[in-house]
C-alpha cells in the first residue's frame with residue numbers, strides 16, 4: 135500500500151539526483167523525506183523545501199548543493215531533506231501553485247493530530263520521523279510572492295536559533311502567529327527557522343540559497359550560550375487581509391469591476407518604515423476600509439492602523455510593511471502583508 139509520504143532512509147539514489155527538477159519531482163510523486171547518512175559526529179540537521187508548491191528556490195538550491203558535493207566527503211551529521219507539496223509543484227506549468235484547490239496549505243497542517251486527509255497523514259508521518267531523529271536544527275526554505283530582502287523567520291529568539299538564522303542572513307523577523315507550520319511544530323525540540331529567499335525563479339534568489347545552505351551544512355554545532363553575530367529583529371506582526379467581498383487588483387485604475395486598486399509597486403516598501411499618511415491603495419467614494427488587520431491573538435486592530443481619506447486607503451501611524459505580495463492569488467490564499475515593528479535585542483543570558 136502507498137504510504138502518504140515517500141521515504142529514502144538510506145540516501146538519495148544517484149540516478150534520481152541526476153534528473154532535472156521537474157523529472158525529479160515526477161519521480162517522487164508525493165511528499166518525500168530523504169535521509170542522507172553522515173558520520174554521526176554531530177546531531178542531525180534538516181532542510182525543508184517546497185512546503186509551498188510555487189516556491190522553487192529551496193529545492194533547486196538543495197539539488198545544486200547535493201549534485202556539486204564531493205561524494206567521498208560525508209557530512210558530520212545525518213541530513214534530512216523534506217520535499218513538501220510535490221503535487222502542487224508539478225501541476226500545470228510547474229512551480230505555479232502555492233497549493234491546489236482541493237488541498238490545504240501544506241505549511242498549515244503540522245502538529246494538528248487530525249489525520250483526515252492524505253496530506254495531513256503525510257505531514258504527521260514526516261513530523262514523527264523528524265521528531266525521532268533528534269535534530270539539532272531545521273531550516274525551512276521559502277520564497278516570497280513580492281519583492282523582499284532575504285530574511286529569516288524565528289519563533290524563539292534564543293541564542294541557538296539566532297545563531298542558526300544569522301548563518302543565512304542578519305535580517306530577522308519574529309513570528310508568533312501560531313499557524314501550524316512545520317517550524318512551529320518542532321521549535322520546542324530543536325533550533326528551527328524559516329528562510330525567505332526573495333522571489334522564486336530569480337538567479338540572485340538561487341545564489342543566496344545555495345551560498346547560505348552551504349554555510350549551514352559546513353557549520354560546526356550551533357552555540358547555545360551566546361549570540362555570535364549582530365542582527366536586526368522585526369516583530370509584533372499583524373496580519374493584513376483584503377476583506378473577502380472586495381474585488382481588487384495591483385495597479386491600474388478603479389472601475390465598475392474593481393473595489394480596490396493597490397499600488398502596483400506596493401512591495402517596494404517591504405522592510406522599510408513608511409510614515410503616517412502612506413497610501414496603500416484607492417477605493418470608490420463612500421467606501422469603507424477594504425482591508426482588515428488582526429493581531430496575533432485574532433483581535434481586530436484595523437482601526438489602529440488604517441483609514442480612508444479622500445478615496446485613499448492610508449496608514450495612520452508609522453509602520454514597517456513586510457511580506458507584501460504582488461499577486462491576488464497569494465493575497466487571497468494567505469494575506470496581503472504584515473505590519474511589523476522593530477524589537478529590542480533579546481537578552482540572552484549565558
Ligand SMILES: [Zn+2]
Nearest residue numbers: 186189276277
Ligand atoms: Zn512559503
